[in-house]
Amino acid sequence: MRELENVLERVAVLARQNEVTISDLPDYLRQERQITEALHLELPPGGISLESVEKELILRALEKFAWNQTHAARYLDLSRKTLIYRMDKYGIQKPGHLVSSENNTGPTESD
Secondary structure (H helix, E strand, C coil): CHHHHHHHHHHHHHCCCCCCCHHHCCHHHHCCCCCCCCCCCCCCCCCCCHHHHHHHHHHHHHHHCCCCHHHHHHHCCCCHHHHHHHHHHHCCCCCCCCCCCCCCCCCCCCC
16 A cells, blocks of 8 residues: 555656546556476366366465465465465465364364
8 A cells, every 4th residue: 555655656746647547657666577497387187176177276376475464465466365365265275274163162082
């Protein structure tokens, strides 16, 4: 949010006309996002689950950024909220992270 405020202030001060144009924006906002890595998948003859591919991509992005959700979401071109939703959907948790449950009353003994 702070970055957006800074950009807007900069554009308001430096704009040459009464209207803001694309040329008034910083270079990194004018350029289209470039894909730096191509994804090559070997498609198995028996088919593949799109959900399993999505889950694997999310896991890889989280691992790449040491489980920083903000960076992983940005890398995947998702909002952080969407990333968290999909992590919940696929049961993805940071290794060693314990999730508390309202119904969890502690360890139980089985027969």
